[in-house]
Amino acid sequence: MAVPVPVVTFKPYEKEIVKLWKEGVADLPWKWGVAATSPKSRFIRGFLEEKGQAYVKELWEAWSDFCERAEVVGAHFKRGDYATMRVYIWLLKKLGLVRLVKRVPSVRKGYFERNMYALNPRKVDDPAWLRPFQSLYPSADWTIMPKEKKREVRRRTKARRREKRARERAKKPLPKWML
Numbered sequence: 001m002a003v004p005v006p007v008v009t010f011k012p013y014e015k016e017i018v019k020l021w022k023e024g025v026a027d028l029p030w031k032w033g034v035a036a037t038s039p040k041s042r043f044i045r046g047f048l049e050e051k052g053q054a055y056v057k058e059l060w061e062a063w064s065d066f067c068e069r070a071e072v073v074g075a076h077f078k079r080g081d082y083a084t085m086r087v088y089i090w091l092l093k094k095l096g097l098v099r100l101v102k103r104v105p106s107v108r109k110g111y112f113e114r115n116m117y118a119l120n121p122r123k124v125d126d127p128a129w130l131r132p133f134q135s136l137y138p139s140a141d142w143t144i145m146p147k148e149k150k151r152e153v154r155r156r157t158k159a160r161r162r163e164k165r166a167r168e169r170a171k172k173p174l175p176k177w178m179l
Contacts, residue, residue: 008069008073012046013050014046014070016042017039017042017043017075020039020042021039021077022074038129038132038133039077040088041088041129042129043066044092045097045119045124047063048098048119049119052118053101053116055115056085056086056089056114057114060082060085064079091132091136094136095126096120097126099120100116100117101118103116104116
């Protein structure tokens, strides 16, 4: 018997994200496993456009659900955890792409207040949505970094890894047959 294939439905902004993952962006460089645009920021923007405002846990749960549905059609996104979503919202807030709208008391008494976030209407079409981390920290953008600096960073990273492996090997005791 044939196994039934589950039917997966996507919202329009989710369809766009999956399509970009599979096909890439026309004008931007695309490498396997390295998105030329940030799928998480596109998802957050689409979710907030649709819903209006949301708190971080709600965004993370929706993102996790989307990642699971995308797996079915062959698109693989790093899901991350709640803490990474909080950091991502902090990043978007620092860029001014999202703003704190209000604080809502927690459902359970004695817990922290929930921060409700919404899109900044003046920055909905800002190019920083494509690559927010690189927009905030341009020195971390490998697309504009000179080749010499890339080589130097890779060389230092390899040297650190070699040193770390040597330290780990030195800590291990010798096998009995070598004594």
